[in-house]
Each structure stands twice: as structure tokens, then as C-alpha cells.
Amino acid sequence: AQSVTQPDIHITVSEGASLELRCNYSYGATPYLFWYVQSPGQGLQLLLKYFSGDTLVQGIKGFEAEFKRSQSSFNLRKPSVHWSDAAEYFCAVGPMEYGNKLVFGAGTILRVKS
Amino acid sequence: DTGVSQDPRHKITKRGQNVTFRCDPISEHNRLYWYRQTLGQGPEFLTYFQNEAQLEKSRLLSDRFSAERPKGSFSTLEIQRTEQGDSAMYLCASSSSGLDSYEQYFGPGTRLTVT
Numbered sequence: 001a002q003s004v005t006q007p008d009i010h011i012t013v014s015e016g017a018s019l020e021l022r023c024n025y026s027y028g029a030t031p032y033l034f035w036y037v038q039s040p041g042q043g044l045q046l047l048l049k050y051f052s053g054d055t056l057v058q059g060i061k062g063f064e065a066e067f068k069r070s071q072s073s074f075n076l077r078k079p080s081v082h083w084s085d086a087a088e089y090f091c092a093v094g095p096m097e098y099g100n101k102l103v104f105g106a107g108t109i110l111r112v113k114s
Numbered sequence: 115d116t117g118v119s120q121d122p123r124h125k126i127t128k129r130g131q132n133v134t135f136r137c138d139p140i141s142e143h144n145r146l147y148w149y150r151q152t153l154g155q156g157p158e159f160l161t162y163f164q165n166e167a168q169l170e171k172s173r174l175l176s177d178r179f180s181a182e183r184p185k186g187s188f189s190t191l192e193i194q195r196t197e198q199g200d201s202a203m204y205l206c207a208s209s210s211s212g213l214d215s216y217e218q219y220f221g222p223g224t225r226l227t228v229t
Contacts, residue, residue, distance in 0.1 A: 032216050043205065044220040090156050100216050101147060104226030
């Protein structure tokens with residue numbers, strides 16, 4: 001069955017430090033991969049996506065992610081974290097059959113300390 | 115450009131009552147999705163519409179749940195005889211059916227609390 005694993009429930013980093021959030025997926029075909037961010041009281045905002053081609057993808061807010069097929073991973077990175085990045089981050093994989101529904105991981109809560 | 119909107123944002127109801135949520139997708143999007151998110155979990159797919167046709171329903175969607183999308187515009191999700199286990203955030207998303215069809219845009223959600 002298709003699944004997404006985000007091994008870290010919480011991560012705390014200092015402002016200005018680098019960040020890497022881990023995502024591993026299980027999918028039978030070529031996956032489409034996404035990272036979303038959710039701030040308290042807000043909906044999910046798409047940070048970046050990977051469909052094909054260059055395995056290093058750039059997103060909004062200075063985030064990037066690298067697709068590694070051999071490791072079934074799609075880790076999210078940012079070189080310098082800002083306090084406003086504190087939020088919950090979700091990795092998702094699709095398309096799931098007809099309709100392109102997504103399967104999400106359980107999320108990683110990022111805390112930023114000053 | 116207005117995004118996906120959902121109404122109400124919060125709903126508190128007593129067990130056994132019926133509730134209905136509304137989602138207004140981005141106007142040019144013909145695909146609409148409902149997801150449910152419980153505390154500490156990522157969103158889980160509930161159902162999907164293309165235009166007015168409901169094309170897929172998750173096993174999570176019990177007989178107490180019904181969704182409609184009349185005229186292929188807004189959608190409603192109704193829960194009958196609510197149970198405490200229905201307490202969750204209900205998220206709506208929409209997408210086009212073109213080249214960007216895999217990009218889903220989410221609304222702010224409706225948080226349901228069943229007491």
C-alpha cells in the first residue's frame with residue numbers, strides 16, 4: 001500500500017540554522033511528491049512539488065527538496081531558518097489512482113528558537 | 115484571486131446532531147476534494163468530485179457522510195448523527211484538470227467538535 005513516513009514528529013532549530021525534514025515514501029510507480037506547510041488556523045500551502053526531471057526542486061520561501069529514488073526519500077531543506085517558518089510540514093505522495101488524491105505523512109512540527 | 119473558502123470555520127455540535135459544511139473552490143477548478151485531519155495526523159482522503167460527479171469515496175466515508183456538488187460549483191459535506199469520533203478538521207481542496215491537475219489548493223478547513 002502507498003504510504004508516507006515522516007520520522008520526526010517534532011524538530012527544534014535555532015533561527016539562522018539550517019533545516020532538513022525527512023520524508024520517505026512507499027509507492028509502486030513513479031511518484032509525484034509534494035511538501036505542504038500548515039500554520040495554526042490556516043489551510044495547507046504548497047511549498048514545492050516534484051513530478052519528473054531535475055531531482056532537486058526549488059520552492060517558495062527559500063525551501064528546496066531532493067528526490068532520491070534509491071532511498072525512496074524526498075527531504076525538505078532550508079539553509080537558514082526564520083522564526084516565521086515555525087509551522088507543521090507535511091509530505092505527500094500522489095497520484096493515487098484516478099483522481100489524483102494525495103496520501104500524506106503524519107507531519108513534522110517545526111519549532112524555531114531565537 | 116480568491117482561494118478555496120470553507121464555511122463555517124468552527125462548528126461545535128452535540129452527539130447525534132447533523133452538521134453540514136460548505137466548500138467554495140477556486141472558480142476555474144473543476145476538481146474538488148474533501149479530506150479529514152485528526153490531531154497529530156496528516157489529512158486523509160474522503161471523496162473527490164470532477165464537476166458534479168462524485169467519482170471516488172474512501173472507506174472512511176461511512177453511510178452517515180454524504181457529499182454533493184450540485185452544478186459543479188460549491189460542495190457540501192453532511193454528517194448525520196454525529197459521533198465523538200467525527201471530531202476533526204475537514205479540509206477541502208480544488209484543482210484544475212489540466213497540466214496543473216496534480217496541484218491541489220486547500221481551504222482553511224472547518225474544525226468540528228462533537229461533545
